[in-house]
Amino acid sequence: MDVSIAALLTQDGLTNGAIYCLIALALVLVFAVTRVIFVPQGEFVAFTVLTLAAFEQKQLPGTVWLSLALGVAAASADIVAHRREPGRMLRAIAGSAVPCLLSALLVWGVFATGAGWAFQVIATVVAVMAMGPAVYRVAFQPIATAPVLTLLIVSVAVHFVLTGLGLLFFGAEGARISPFTTVSFTFGSINVSGQSLLVYAFTAGLVIAMAVFFKVTLFGKALRATAANRTGARLVGVSPNFAGRLCFTLAAAIGAASGLLIGPITTVYYDSGFLVGLKGFVGAIVGGLASYPIAAAGAIFVGLVEAFSSFWASAYKEVIVFTLILPVLLWRSFNTTHHEEE
Amino acid sequence: MSEVLLEVSDLHVAYGQVEAVRGVSLAVPSGKIATVIGPNGAGKTTLLSAVMGLLPASGRVRFAGENITGRDTEALVRMGMSLVPEKRELFADMTVLENLELGGFSRRRAGESRAALSNTMEEVFALFPRLKERLPQLAGTLSGGERQMLAVGRALIGKPRLLLLDEPSLGLAPLITRDILATISRLRATGLSVLLVEQNARAALQTADYGYVLETGELSLEGPADDLLHDERVIATYLGKR
Numbered sequence: 001m002d003v004s005i006a007a008l009l010t011q012d013g014l015t016n017g018a019i020y021c022l023i024a025l026a027l028v029l030v031f032a033v034t035r036v037i038f039v040p041q042g043e044f045v046a047f048t049v050l051t052l053a054a055f056e057q058k059q060l061p062g063t064v065w066l067s068l069a070l071g072v073a074a075a076s077a078d079i080v081a082h083r084r085e086p087g088r089m090l091r092a093i094a095g096s097a098v099p100c101l102l103s104a105l106l107v108w109g110v111f112a113t114g115a116g117w118a119f120q121v122i123a124t125v126v127a128v129m130a131m132g133p134a135v136y137r138v139a140f141q142p143i144a145t146a147p148v149l150t151l152l153i154v155s156v157a158v159h160f161v162l163t164g165l166g167l168l169f170f171g172a173e174g175a176r177i178s179p180f181t182t183v184s185f186t187f188g189s190i191n192v193s194g195q196s197l198l199v200y201a202f203t204a205g206l207v208i209a210m211a212v213f214f215k216v217t218l219f220g221k222a223l224r225a226t227a228a229n230r231t232g233a234r235l236v237g238v239s240p241n242f243a244g245r246l247c248f249t250l251a252a253a254i255g256a257a258s259g260l261l262i263g264p265i266t267t268v269y270y271d272s273g274f275l276v277g278l279k280g281f282v283g284a285i286v287g288g289l290a291s292y293p294i295a296a297a298g299a300i301f302v303g304l305v306e307a308f309s310s311f312w313a314s315a316y317k318e319v320i321v322f323t324l325i326l327p328v329l330l331w332r333s334f335n336t337t338h339h340e341e342e
Numbered sequence: 343m344s345e346v347l348l349e350v351s352d353l354h355v356a357y358g359q360v361e362a363v364r365g366v367s368l369a370v371p372s373g374k375i376a377t378v379i380g381p382n383g384a385g386k387t388t389l390l391s392a393v394m395g396l397l398p399a400s401g402r403v404r405f406a407g408e409n410i411t412g413r414d415t416e417a418l419v420r421m422g423m424s425l426v427p428e429k430r431e432l433f434a435d436m437t438v439l440e441n442l443e444l445g446g447f448s449r450r451r452a453g454e455s456r457a458a459l460s461n462t463m464e465e466v467f468a469l470f471p472r473l474k475e476r477l478p479q480l481a482g483t484l485s486g487g488e489r490q491m492l493a494v495g496r497a498l499i500g501k502p503r504l505l506l507l508d509e510p511s512l513g514l515a516p517l518i519t520r521d522i523l524a525t526i527s528r529l530r531a532t533g534l535s536v537l538l539v540e541q542n543a544r545a546a547l548q549t550a551d552y553g554y555v556l557e558t559g560e561l562s563l564e565g566p567a568d569d570l571l572h573d574e575r576v577i578a579t580y581l582g583k584r
Binding site (some may be wrong): 128218221222224225228229231232233234235236237239242 | 394395396414416419420422425427431432433434435436440443444448450451496497500521550
C-alpha cells in the first residue's frame with residue numbers, strides 16, 4: 001500500500017464514518033431519551049434515497065403510500081387511546097398522524113407538479129422526518145415504560161415491518177441518487193472528491209447544530225432533562241410522549257440527512273438500511289449509548305476500519321467491522337458499574 | 343373561610359395487593375398551608391405522588407373546582423400544581439441555571455416570554471440568594487441544602503398555585519430546615535397554597551394552618567395546626583417533651 005492508496009482509503013473511511021457518525025448520534029439520542037435501541041434507524045436512510053431516486057426517475061415515490069399507511073396507523077392508535085376525550089384525541093392526532101398525512105400530500109404534490117430538485121429534496125426530508133413521530137406513536141408510546149428488552153424486541157419487529165413496507169412500496173430494485181457535486185480537488189498526488197468534502201462539512205454542521213440545539217434551546221434542554229431524570233422532567237411539565245415524539249422526529253431527520261449523503265455514494269435497496277444502521281450502532285456502542293462525542297469518534301473509526309479491511313481482506317470486511325464490538329463490550333464490562341433497571 | 347383549592351376525597355392507592363393509602367380525604371384552602379404528618383411508611387409520599395398523577399389511584403381529586411382524577415402529571419403542572427419530591431429529582435448533569443429554566447418549561451410552552459421567566463427567577467433568587475451564586479454549577483455537585491433550595495426554586499419558577507412539598511427537611515441540618523420552612527411561610531403571604539408532608543411534626547405544625555395525621559395509610563386525626571400542637575395524642579406520639 002502506498003500513500004495515495006492509503007489516502008484514498010482514508011477518504012473513503014472518513015466519508016462512510018461521517019455517515020455512521022450521524023446514525024450513531026441518532027441512536028444515542030433515541031436511547032438516552034426513550035431507552036429504545038432503535039434498530040430501524042437505517043430504514044429512514046434507505047427511504048430517503050429511494051424517495052429521491054424515484055423523483056429523479058420521474059416516478060411517484062412509494063413514500064406517498066408509506067406515509068399514508070403510517071399516518072393512518074398513528075391516527076387509529078390515537079383514536080382508540082383517547083376515544084372518550086375528543087379534544088385530547090385531536091391534539092394527539094395533530095402531533096403524530098397529521099404530519100405524516102400532510103407529507104404524503106406534499107410528496108404527491110411535488111411529483112404531480114414536476115417541481116424542481118430543491119423541492120424534491122425538501123419533500124423527501126419532510127416526509128421521512130414525519131415518519132419518526134408516527135413510528136413512535138404506533139410502536140413505542142404504548143409501551144414507553146416497558147423494560148429495555150421489551151423495547152428492543154419491538155424495535156426489531158418495527159425494523160421487519162418497515163423493511164416489508166419498503167419492499168411493498170419501493171420494490172426490490174436498488175437506486176442511487178445524483179451526486180450533489182462532481183467537483184474534485186487535487187492535493188499533490190491525492191484526489192479528494194467534492195462529494196466527500198460535502199459529507200464532512202454537512203456532518204460537521206449537523207453535529208454543531210445538534211450541540212447548539214441541546215445546549216441552547218428549551219426543547220433541547222427538555223430532551224436532556226428527560227434523558228437525565230424522567231420523573232424530574234414530568235414534574236416540570238415535560239411529557240414523556242412529547243419527548244419521545246421530538247427525539248424520534250430528530251432521529252428521522254438525521255436519517256434523512258444521512259440518506260442524502262450516502263445516496264450518491266452507494267446503491268441503496270429497500271433493506272440496505274439495516275447494515276448501515278448496524279455500523280452506526282457499533283459506533284454508538286463504543287460510546288456506551290450515552291456519550292455523543294465518543295459515539296461519534298467510534299463511528300468514524302468504524303468507517304476507517306471498514307475502508308482498510310475492504311482493501312486487505314474485502315471478503316471479511318463486515319466480519320472485521322462487527323468484531324470490533326467484542327473488545328469494546330469486554331472493556332466496558334470491566335469498567336461499568338451494573339445498575340438494576342428501575 | 344377560604345375557597346378550597348385542592349380537595350381529595352376517599353383516595354385509595356395500592357401497590358399490587360397492598361393498599362398503601364386507604365380512603366384519605368383532605369383539603370387545602372387557597373393561600374393556606376396544610377400539612378400531613380405521620381411516621382415512616384405511613385403512606386405520606388404515596389399520597390402526594392398519587393395526587394400529582396405519578397401513581398394510579400382511585401377516589402376523587404379536585405383542583406380549583408375541576409376534577410383532575412387520573413390526569414397526567416404534565417397536565418397538572420400546566421394547571422398550576424407543582425411537586426417538590428422527597429428525592430428532589432433534579433437534573434444532576436445540568437447546571438443550576440438550566441434546572442431553573444426547565445422549571446418554566448410549561449410557561450414557555452404556553453407562550454410566556456423569556457422576560458416573564460427572568461422576573462420569576464429574580465423572585466426566586468430573592469428567596470434563595472445562594473442559588474444565584476451557584477448558577478453555572480452542576481446540580482449534582484450542590485450540597486443537600488442547596489439541592490433542596492434548587493428543587494423548591496425550580497418548582498416556584500413555574501408559578502404554581504399549589505405547591506406540594508414532600509419531606510423538605512429530609513437529610514438537612516436543622517438551621518437549613520428552619521430557613522426553608524420560613525421561606526414557605528413567607529410564600530403563603532403571596533397567595534401560594536401548600537400541602538406539606540413532613541416527618542418533623544413540630545416544624546410542620548408550626549408552619550402550617552391545618553394538619554392531618556396519617557397512620558398506616560389512614561387519617562387518624564385532623565384539625566387546626568395549633569390545636570394539634572397541643573393535642574395529647576400528637577404530643578405523645580410525634581412531639582415528645584419539649
